[in-house]
Structures are given as C-alpha cells and as structure tokens.
Amino acid sequence: MSDISSRSEGRPAAPRLTLADVVPAVPRPLVDVVGLVAGIAWFAVAASALALEDVGDWPRTPTFAAAAGLLAAGFIAVALASRWLGAPSRWLDRAGLWLIVLGLFFTLWQLASAKLGWVPLPFFPPPQALLEVYLDDFPRLGESILASVKLQLWGYSIGAVAGFLTGVSIGWSQRAAYWVHPVLRFIGPLPAGAWLPIAFFAFPSSWSAGIFLIALATGFPVTVLTWSGILSVNPAYYDVARTLGARSRFLVLKVAIPAALPHVFVGLFMALGTSFSVLVVAELLGVKAGLGFYMQAAQGWGDYANLYAALLVLALICSGAVSLLFAARDRFLSWQKDLVTW
Amino acid sequence: MVTATIQTPEAPRVAGASLDIEDVSHGFELDGTVLEVLDDVSLHVAPGEFVALLGPSGCGKSTLLRLIAGLEPPTRGRLAEAGRPIAGPNPSRVVVFQDPTLFPWRTVRRNVAVGPEAQGTLKQSQQRIDEALALVGLSKFAKAYPHQLSGGMAQRVALARALVNDPDVLILDEPLGKLDSLTRITMQAELVSLWRREGFTAILVTHDVEEALFLANRVIVFSDRPAHVKADIPVDLPYPRHRGDPRLAELRRQVLGLLGLDADW
Structure with missing residues (x-):
C-alpha cells in the first residue's frame, strides 16, 4: 500500500478528470421554464374551479381555487428567481414535470366532476369536496x-x-x-x-x-x-x-x-x-x-x-x-x- | 517488551507455547462411511518454533489445525498445549483462516476488538487494540468497513484480530493463499518479522513450498489422505532469509521430491 503511493509521488500528477470535464456544462437558464409551465398549469387548476358554476353544493370551491392559485404563484416566483434561490429552485427543477401533470390532472378532475358532471355523482366528488373534509371534519x-x-x-x-x-x-x-x-x-x-x-x-x-x-x-x-x-x-x-x-x-x-x-x-x-x-x-x-x-x-x-x-x-x-x-x-x-x- | 525485542532483533523473545500432538487420528462420517483424514499423526513443536505443514491438497492438514485450535476433538489420540490437554477453543491459540472472515457489520477496529470483547477485557485492551492495528499498518483504516478493504488489507485485519490476544500459538490456515503474488511476498516478510518480534509459536498450513521454506524453522511433509507425517525437514537458515539462497533451492528440490513433483519442476 504505502510503497505504491510513494512510487506515484515521484511522477508528475496525471491530470484528474472530473464530471465537469466529461459532461459539457449547461449554462444555467435565466428562468426555470418547466417551473413556469407548472405555475401556469396550477393557475389553470384555480381558473377551472372559478370559471364555471358548480353542478352541486361545494362550499369550499373558493378556498380550493385560492389554494391552487397560491401554489401557482409560488411556483412562478421560484421559477423566475431560480438563479438566486437554492433549495426551493432545485426542488422545483426536480418536481417540475410531476407538478405539470398534477396540475392538468386536477383541472381535468375539476371539470369532469364539479363543472360538467361527466362522472357520476356523488361517487366521484371534486377535489374541493376532499378539501372540505380535511378542513371541516x-x-x-x-x-x-x-x-x-x-x-x-x-x-x-x-x-x-x-x-x-x-x-x-x-x-x-x-x-x-x-x-x-x-x-x-x-x-x-x-x-x-x-x-x-x-x-x-x-x-x-x-x-x-x-x-x-x-x-x-x-x-x-x-x-x-x-x-x-x-x-x-x-x-x-x-x-x-x-x-x-x-x-x-x-x-x-x-x-x-x-x-x-x-x-x-x-x-x-x-x-x-x-x-x-x-x-x-x-x-x-x-x-x-x-x-x-x-x-x-x-x-x-x-x-x-x-x-x-x-x-x-x-x-x-x-x-x-x-x-x-x-x-x-x-x-x-x-x-x-x-x-x-x- | 515489544521495544526490547526490536532493539535486539537477533534474539526473539520466546513467549510461545509448546504443542504436543500424539498418535492423533481423525475421521469424518460421510453417508454412513467413515472418511479417515488423519492417520496416527505425532508432532512435537517447541515453544516459539515456526512449523509449516505441507502436503497434497485435501490431505487433512487443515483438519489438524482445527484439532489444534480445539474446534473439534480428535477421534483418537491426544493434543496438548504447553503440557495441558486441548479441550476446546482458547484465545491462547488463535486461527487466521484462508478467508479473512471479518465480521462485515463491524468496523476494522471493532473487528480487531472481538477477542477482548468476547473475553470481557475490552476496557483494559483499548491500547492493545490500537497497537495491533498499528502492527499491521492499518491504523488509518480503523473506521473502515470490511467491504471497503482490499484482500491483503482484510487479511492484515484478520492478523491483527489474532495478535491482539497475545496468542501463545498462532495457527495459520493458508492465510496468504488467496492473495495476489506481490501482496503475498510482502506479507510473508511481514509475518516473519511479526513472529520474530512477538515470539509466538506458529503453525502454518500452505501449498506453497517456497513460502514454507522461506518462513519456517521446520517443514513437515504429509502424505496423501489419510495424512501421516512423511518427512520432518529442519530449515537451518538464519532470518531474514533471501529467496535466492542456494540452500533454499536445494531444500525445495528435496521437498518437491517428497511430494512426488520433482519431475515436473
């Protein structure tokens, strides 16, 4: 062990490759585009909850829309400030695609259940009904x-x-x-x-x-x-x-x-x-x-x-x-x- | 006492115990028939001696080591350490196996500490544990886990784990058998210096004739299974030895002849 290390000490050190040498560095973008899209998707969640009349009686619809809007604003803020933020922007970077898909899912769910009545009620209630349970029960x-x-x-x-x-x-x-x-x-x-x-x-x-x-x-x-x-x-x-x-x-x-x-x-x-x-x-x-x-x-x-x-x-x-x-x-x-x- | 022997390397401290193996025969039961592996083996080892056991593969040398370690009782015959009959395992006779067999859930240091821990002397042995680690040159790896070590390092840890108990007899069951040839040469020299410094009695099983002659005072050549002692060859060369010594070559020819391999060499 020791003799091997002492032998290599005599020679000039070989240039050491790091990951940065192998993978070309991608310049950090000004804004996190995926995060921005996630924010827009969640605004769609809020908009879909507010835009149309509910087909049933769900008192927590405005609360739900407000919560979705708040999340959307948060994502967009982090996406715009991604150059200055550490942990939150890394999280948004990783979760971005999932957040987009979830936003679309909630929008679709909202429309299919509370607004257009495509799914049979009361078996498939809208998301604000679940929120109501968590808040009121x-x-x-x-x-x-x-x-x-x-x-x-x-x-x-x-x-x-x-x-x-x-x-x-x-x-x-x-x-x-x-x-x-x-x-x-x-x-x-x-x-x-x-x-x-x-x-x-x-x-x-x-x-x-x-x-x-x-x-x-x-x-x-x-x-x-x-x-x-x-x-x-x-x-x-x-x-x-x-x-x-x-x-x-x-x-x-x-x-x-x-x-x-x-x-x-x-x-x-x-x-x-x-x-x-x-x-x-x-x-x-x-x-x-x-x-x-x-x-x-x-x-x-x-x-x-x-x-x-x-x-x-x-x-x-x-x-x-x-x-x-x-x-x-x-x-x-x-x-x-x-x-x-x- | 360690420093004293370092100052006078030509006169090793004799702390080892004698071993008496008398008329030992041993067999295993396999599918109803008894497989005889040792046939009336007698061997007397003086305190501090380094004895190598050579023989054809599977002849029962390792079985003899298990009997000396006290892991099994012999079918017939008597074994004694320093005149006392061997009735079971005892930390005065420690084995280093071909595989290091480190406990993978323990760090290097805690592997070395197994002996003191098992004997209930962990508290007073802390310094001794560090010494043993230093002795095999692994102080810096005290906190590493076995899977992080190379084969040679793992075997050094196994050696430290044995030496920490200050054994009177060190039983070496092909401890260098699985190492690459360069590491093996280094560790052979380390083994000799450890043995000369610590003064224990060493019993080594090996397949490597050169290794046996390089390390041991005496080489015992065994026959095919069931093994009996075929020859008892003193290696009257001073330490440190040189691999190119013509006397070693001469002895090697003699030993290979006894093993029936002189024509192939």
Whole structure:
C-alpha cells in the first residue's frame, strides 16, 4: 500500500478528470421554464374551479381555487428567481414535470366532476369536496388516524418482537425448532383474516382482537425470515469467534443476530404489507375506530368525499411507515453496500 | 517488551507455547462411511518454533489445525498445549483462516476488538487494540468497513484480530493463499518479522513450498489422505532469509521430491 503511493509521488500528477470535464456544462437558464409551465398549469387548476358554476353544493370551491392559485404563484416566483434561490429552485427543477401533470390532472378532475358532471355523482366528488373534509371534519378524521396508528403500532411491534424472538430461538436451538416448527408450518400460512370471526368473540374487545390479528400477520413473516437468517450465517464466523474466546451468549447476540439482520429486515418489510391489509380489514369489519371504520361509515352515509380523503391519508401513512422502516434499516445495516433506496 | 525485542532483533523473545500432538487420528462420517483424514499423526513443536505443514491438497492438514485450535476433538489420540490437554477453543491459540472472515457489520477496529470483547477485557485492551492495528499498518483504516478493504488489507485485519490476544500459538490456515503474488511476498516478510518480534509459536498450513521454506524453522511433509507425517525437514537458515539462497533451492528440490513433483519442476 504505502510503497505504491510513494512510487506515484515521484511522477508528475496525471491530470484528474472530473464530471465537469466529461459532461459539457449547461449554462444555467435565466428562468426555470418547466417551473413556469407548472405555475401556469396550477393557475389553470384555480381558473377551472372559478370559471364555471358548480353542478352541486361545494362550499369550499373558493378556498380550493385560492389554494391552487397560491401554489401557482409560488411556483412562478421560484421559477423566475431560480438563479438566486437554492433549495426551493432545485426542488422545483426536480418536481417540475410531476407538478405539470398534477396540475392538468386536477383541472381535468375539476371539470369532469364539479363543472360538467361527466362522472357520476356523488361517487366521484371534486377535489374541493376532499378539501372540505380535511378542513371541516378534521377532528373526527384525526381521531381515526390516531386510532389506526395506535392499533398498527401495537400489533406490529408485538408481532415483530415475538416473531424475531421466535425466529432466533428456532434458528439457534434444536429443541425450540422441534416444538415450534410444526406449529409454525400449520398455523403460519393461514391468512390472519381467517381468524377474524373467532378473534372478535374470543377477545374481550375488538381493539385487542385487532392487535392479535395484526401481530399474527406480522409475526409469521418475521419469524420465518429471522429463522432463515440465523440458519444462513456463515459457520466460519462462529469458528472465528470461538477461537477468540466467545461463548454462546456472544455467538447469539454478537454474531448470529447481526449476521441475520438483513434477512430480519426483509421479514419486517413483508410483514408491514400484510399487517396493513389486516389492519384495514379488521377496522372495516369489527374494530369501532380507525380509518377503516371511518371509511366504512362514510360509505354507509354516502359521504364519498370522506372515503377518498381517508384513503389518501391511509396511503400517506403506509408509505410513511415504509419510509421509516427503510430509514431504520439504513441505520442498522449501514455496513452493507448497495442498499435499495426508497 | 515489544521495544526490547526490536532493539535486539537477533534474539526473539520466546513467549510461545509448546504443542504436543500424539498418535492423533481423525475421521469424518460421510453417508454412513467413515472418511479417515488423519492417520496416527505425532508432532512435537517447541515453544516459539515456526512449523509449516505441507502436503497434497485435501490431505487433512487443515483438519489438524482445527484439532489444534480445539474446534473439534480428535477421534483418537491426544493434543496438548504447553503440557495441558486441548479441550476446546482458547484465545491462547488463535486461527487466521484462508478467508479473512471479518465480521462485515463491524468496523476494522471493532473487528480487531472481538477477542477482548468476547473475553470481557475490552476496557483494559483499548491500547492493545490500537497497537495491533498499528502492527499491521492499518491504523488509518480503523473506521473502515470490511467491504471497503482490499484482500491483503482484510487479511492484515484478520492478523491483527489474532495478535491482539497475545496468542501463545498462532495457527495459520493458508492465510496468504488467496492473495495476489506481490501482496503475498510482502506479507510473508511481514509475518516473519511479526513472529520474530512477538515470539509466538506458529503453525502454518500452505501449498506453497517456497513460502514454507522461506518462513519456517521446520517443514513437515504429509502424505496423501489419510495424512501421516512423511518427512520432518529442519530449515537451518538464519532470518531474514533471501529467496535466492542456494540452500533454499536445494531444500525445495528435496521437498518437491517428497511430494512426488520433482519431475515436473
């Protein structure tokens, strides 16, 4: 190592190529054209909301138009001042095309739903109806969000911890594998939803039944992946640790578990998907709180805007949960190279 | 004590332990039949000696190392370190394997710290860990992860991870086998100087006749499987040795003859 560097020190340094030498520099334009178009598209959103009469009763139409107009003005301001702005202009640069498409989508949605009535109402309400839900029904919606997040957190955490511990013990101990493996094979593949009818009378409350179902749906993939992770640990790691004086406690905690962690995270990721579907099913069918329950009630009353509003929130929560899990994985597995980014 | 031996490089500190391998036979069960890999091997290694084990591929040399390390008990026979029977792995006998087998989730420094950590002496060993890293020239890479290292650097870390325990016996299972020939030559010289400085007993398995003769006091030649000792050749040359020494060439011809390769050389 050292002799190589000292050898190269004698020679004149070779010209070092950077990206700037390979890719011709594009002069920074005076204005961000894409951002400007995005601003115009969002003015179209505002204009479409104001230009024609609504075919129904949506009191939040002016609010919606004002919000769209404000966004449009913001995009245009950033686009015009892109030479002086740092982070906002970079963001607009990256998101520009998406903002144009979204602007067109909202305009079309506005016209098709609230103005021209092309889509059957009340099944496809206009965007201002969703805004109305967020602004005027927020207490009820917020309560539902809290209930869902709480249920999901409890169920997922209990399932993940139980699955991890079970996976480690059957991966490490033959005796644990003897007793747990048949049960796992028999019960594990059963969809958690199949327990639903039993769970709701066997548990004291629909809340605890929901936790049980989510934990079950989480526990199975986490157990199997943790187990396979422990079994696939390179045996040479154990040899090395043992010759360095490690006892079984060290072998489990400091060798087997860290080596199995990439598998564990795959299990946690898979479990997140199944646990969400169980969460929604449980809330739609039995638990008397949460976003599923809110959506169920909204559909019953014919409040379709509430249904979409809740669905959007649910999508954000699920995506946010996956982001959190990936952030945790990036932290724990920073020693790995080539991680998938989310 | 390290500085003292640096000042008098001709007189290495003898800190190593003796090894007694008596009438050891070992076999593996494979599909119901027993595959004999070691056949009545006896070998006595003096404290501080550097012994190289040479033999045809797959003859059971590495198995012998696993027995010495205490990773497996022998089917028959006795093994002892400094007169005490070997009953299991012990950090006084550390192995460096052909693959560095670093723990990829630990930084270089924390890999070197595995021994002290496992033995519960991490706190008092901080300085020793830094010394071991310095000894293999990797102090600057303390915070790197194994996937950022070259093969030679990774094997140096493995060496530091072994040396940090101040082993009495260093067991080397083809540690340079997978390195490119230039790195191998550098690391052979480093191994010799480490051994002379630290004074441990070294047992090296290798396929490289030249490497065995360049490093060891004694070269043990094994037969085909099941392995038994075919020849015990003292290499009576002072250190540091020179690869062009005519005496080495002579010994090499002798060893290759024992391995049945003299006609091809």
